[in-house]
Ligand SMILES: CC1=C(/C=C/C(C)=C/C=C/C(C)=C/C=O)C(C)(C)CCC1
């Protein structure tokens with residue numbers, strides 16, 4: 001187990017911008033035409049300098065293009081300002097999540113202040129390494145700062161740099177936006193100490209703009225849906241995703257928070273952004289529900305115990321309740337686990353998670369008997385989840401759906417609706433996925449796929465064109481190998497049976513990535529446009 005971890009997490013990966021034809025084995029469905037586009041960190045060493053954390057690595061985009069039964073692989077580093085400055089200086093000159101850097105050579109771009117508290121904070125990075133977002137006909141690489149980068153999904157070229165802050169006052173955002181049925185984006189960001197207030201801002205980016213304004217970007221038409229005041233001016237919650245149902249937006253304010261005073265002084269103290277995050281295990285976690293039509297927050301106070309979570313799985317409404325599923329932890333050990341010094345040869349000892357990822361279902365009654373007595377459980381659905389009336393609000397406790405899964409995906413046609421299936425990676429006491437799973441939230445059945453020396457990525461569900469059931473389609477995952485004799489491959493599973501339909505093998509050193517999306521052929525602009 002020693003060397004393999006370094007092969008997975010350490011070491012710079014080479015880019016392959018020219019398409020490489022993969023060797024296809026098995027039978028890929030003929031309807032599977034388009035591009036699987038994924039993002040993740042690929043370079044952790046620049047000159048003599050090294051990043052401290054896996055999430056700091058320079059964004060390496062990669063894609064599998066499915067065309068008439070053939071599969072082509074490409075990869076290319078995002079040419080962010082961060083990438084260009086670092087490469088030019090031949091050292092790390094831009095700060096990332098777990099690495100603070102001092103940027104003399106790139107003063108022009110990265111010396112701007114972001115916050116009223118201090119003028120010593122360098123501008124945030126545009127190393128968008130986490131996810132891919134679709135905005136209208138365009139695609140963007142995203143992270144959690146105010147910057148996103150437009151990319152060409154076919155060539156993986158880097159295009160415009162978009163600063164959310166020009167359109168909405170947010171300093172950090174999520175890399176997990178939602179899309180409504182018309183393709184409009186819903187996302188959230190935090191506005192830190194702006195006009196004396198810190199708030200969570202929900203905003204909408206339209207998928208299309210009026211014909212006469214076609215030249216203007218959809219960001220110019222960004223609309224603030226509503227904002228939720230932070231419980232604390234200087235300690236807003238950190239969040240990695242949020243949930244939606246047909247009528248509500250779900251925001252969970254967890255006691256895993258950013259410390260703004262620490263952030264404002266981080267640069268002069270020489271500490272990292274990561275050190276400005278803290279978990280208060282004795283505090284509560286607050287739920288916020290915003291009515292998507294009236295844009296008003298439900299006034300009842302709902303809360304649960306302290307927790308740390310990153311990913312919402314899905315959410316829906318049933319009989320006056322909001323039901324939402326998340327993957328949560330009892331502490332913040334997950335982010336600590338990804339320090340590269342822990343992902344080395346002593347990996348087995350250093351990376352035991354002290355809290356196992358747990359898929360929890362909260363069942364929150366929105367309509368309930370207002371005269372119910374203190375202590376009574378207001379949940380009227382068949383679930384072990386409870387919502388107990390207390391003097392100061394409603395205290396919710398979840399039903400445990402399962403343990404040991406992360407990077408959850410669903411059939412997005414069921415987003416916000418009652419659903420059955422979660423596709424995810426399986427992680428036990430270490431953060432490295434060894435299997436992918438299909439989990440039935442109703443029967444609790446779990447199907448697995450795994451193989452020797454196979455390290456699969458987040459599984460993505462692609463519905464078949466004639467899909468009638470939730471799991472009619474395929475599941476795609478990139479499988480990285482540590483054995484240099486074995487080549488990585490793109491795996492295609494039948495989503496119903498979770499068995500292999502085929503695989504496309506490419507002889508490259510593939511990086512472990514984070515998130516991505518499948519772009520059906522019809523969503524790609526034709527070359528002539
Ligand atoms: C640079 C930077 C940030 C970066 C956060 C990152 C890069 C988070 C990655 C999270 C992942 C990959 C989670 C997976 O579950 C913050 C803290 C938002 C704020 C300060 C500046």
Ligand SMILES: [Fe+2]
Nearest residue numbers: 176240311515
């Ligand atoms: Fe994520």
